[in-house]
Amino acid sequence: MADPNRIVLNFHNTLLRESDVNLLMGPHWLNDQIISFYLEYLEKNVFQNARGLLFISPEVVQCLKFVTRQEMSIFLEPLNANGKSFIFLPLNDNNEVKAGGNHWSLLVFSRPESTFYYYDSLSSGTSLRSLRPFLLELAAAIDCPEFDVRQGDCVKQNNSYDCGIHVVCNVECLARRAFKYNSLDDDDTTVSTDEDPTKMTTQKIRQKRQEILNIIQKLGGKL
Template identity: 30%
Template structure:
């Protein structure tokens, strides 16, 4: 996992709601330390070196940065708008950098950013489903090592619930709990297939998002319970093809 630290350090600045509104920073974190543990969480391959969010290349063993996830989310948004516009209007794929600031920015700013995410252009609260990439970086230690996925179901407005999908079970529980608390939602763990290597956590986030959207589009929208992804197979090559295409 690589999260570029180009977020404002001051807590008085309003949070952005789109990637274009994010402030520009000259210094990006280009690499994170390898994790030496039984799980080898995070990355063993080279860090991403691109400095923009278009046409991101991805190596065979390269770990995903926020730009890879966001580029894929933009592609998925386009696909959903074309094929399932009604579902697209109710779904938001949140920029990983914005998800990070939702966790660590000033609370009043986080609430304002959340409102801009869930509202349409007319100020109507229309978003039922939010996909937020979670990482274990923090405001004091931006050297994150692992991605997981938080899905927020807001269909019951007074009792929103979040489902956490983690390909290394338990690793990102703390960051997920913090983000869920900041969003004011009840957190539940959802089933996710375990990653079989040290570098595919971001692929599981991307492919997990796509699989959930695919099943929703086919009518699988259970209320008050998660759609488990215990049999998910992460397809790195398909992701590489999408990014290079």
């Protein structure tokens, strides 16, 4: 009988169990652990030489939503957030300081543009109004008192469970765009083919679950 608590992979600060990995094997909503793992994989293995990128785990982001500006600084100072050009924050719609919720979306801060970009694979911008108080506190904590907010263009999900997959795909494509162009503005990019690693496509979304499973196995995961 399978043990859901069996450890599949211990990767830096992330511990994946069988119950976490099983979420990748079917039409399931991704949890904090899988998203944290992939962000840490991007940081340690894909963008290890990109010093200006900061990927903040969902657990920390959830805490940031409920603390004061001064407390935010306590979380962000060890991450050198004020020295980062691009900060990626996966957002959960949970209204409590714990894991859970029903939907993932993505907030990215671009310091070169003094702009917060918001990417939601389900809605078309209605969540931006509710985010405003959080953005005001966060902007002050990362030393950007004046900022713009833009709804980022992204592929929309066609089911009720792939929001987490959209988030990790968006993070990777946007990080590549930031690293290449020092901007998240689509107008600043010139290539728009399906093979462009800075562009999100439905094909990338369809392939991502298996791709993450392959990465876990390549890193020594016991699938």
